[in-house]
Amino acid sequence: MTNEGVTVTEPKKWNKPRPNIDADSAEFWEGLKRHELLLWTCEECGAAYWPKCYCRNHENKPFAANLSWKPSSGYGRIFAMNRHEYAFHAGFKEDVPYFYALVELDEGPVISSTIIGEQPTDPIKDIGRRVKIAFEDHPEEGFTLPRFELVAE
């Protein structure tokens, strides 16, 4: 299943830090390229995790082989948020101010990214707002970044 969501293709040359993709997260990043937000899901009890780990609910197979990456609904709520006014990295000079949110997905795991499209009004008062995933493709760079956008209740 492919999640719905806006696709933003960023034409500029990438001048920010690149994603840190390792053996534990490579499949997750491949999922983003297919416009799927994957969660590390237990095949025995259905518990969803992000990032990758052993299932906490029972004994695991070696190397956590009883779990696999499964698409999430892509919906959640803002759990915490802030507004960056300060470009710590030169690549973000044109982006500030930006809202950076910690999103609690409906499946449970929490993941962070910026809010695109309609902007929140306040980093505290808008905690709890409903959001859904959006995918920002960077085909020239070989990765897709997850973003979030506000949606109606």
Added chain:
Amino acid sequence: MSTRNRIAVVGLAEVHPPQGMSQRMMASEATRLAVEDAGLKISDIDGAIDLRRTGGGGDRASYSDTFTRFLGMQAQFYFTIGRGGALAGLATAAATGFLDRGLANYVVCVGAVDDWSKAEQTKKQGHRGMQHAEKEGYWGKPLGDLRAASHHSWMAARHMAQYGTTSEQLGAISVAQRTWACLNPDAKMYGRPITIEDHQNSPWVVEPYHRLDCSLISDGAIAFILTTEERAKDLKQQPIWVSGQGFGEIAASYWWEKKNLTHMAVAPAKEKAFAQAGITLNDIDVAQLYDCFTGEVLLQLEDYGWAEKGQGGKYVESGATAPGGHGIPVNTGGGLLSNWHLGDLVGYAEAVQQLRGTAGDRQVKDAKVALTTGHGGELVSPSMCSIHTSTILTVD
């Protein structure tokens, strides 16, 4: 505890040379002075622990030379330890093992940072804040989670959303610590008092954090010497006893419960440290609480029990932690916000000074029991999978 060796802090030194000096040079000099402070010789020191901020952002594991070689020290062991700002507490626990088993007589623990110098260098590349070192597996960098303030500010944001804490209340922490720093001639911000209005008018770095909610970026080194009871009794300084230690991990439960933005892993650390020292909260005369940002102080005041969970804002707003306040004196040298930032070494050193009675104008009267804490770890959404270290230092 009675069957074990008691461990004491018997030497202490702190240096803040001009920018551009190497970390190993600063570590060496702080060590030389701490040995002198103890009334010992370099040749007496047979163990060395180098406090490095591994964990968190950046590769700061070690450098390409040991300060022991640099200083001509004949230590029988040298290793690095630390997790983010959790340094002195972990080093004390490690050194205790060596001393208790008779593997060393005198252990030096030293931490040096050159963040200020490095930040000046990266500023030339167009960046701001601490130096940029990318950590393997770190999630948020390409997205905009760039620095400690990017995710630590979520703690304040969540506390505000959940309990109604205000920016002015966080400002009260900043002002209280600056007031302490203005009593400390060795503090970076000595002679520069601030008001709540100054806090509110300081620019947003990452809202809800103003500039004055954020700790300093420093150069410098702090060293301390640990030894056993029978050796401590014959030395130049009054021994300051390590009477209790405890540790807690966010990954044990709070991370899974999504409580790690409003709590630090204080509960298990406090329980063990207080039990070992045989104290309760009311016995603590002075508290050095890890304060990379104002929010961490607020959380710890609640987690240790000086305020109820969610009520820390009202507590600090009343001036409880400031000089002359009715509550617990907190970060009496100015802390990481207004003194210097060398991780938990700053609070540890200040606790020793207070217990020695050498804290000058900021001396807390009859301080006999000090709490000093450390914090540091990794960023795993929902944020901050960190350790909390709790160390009780005492005069008796």
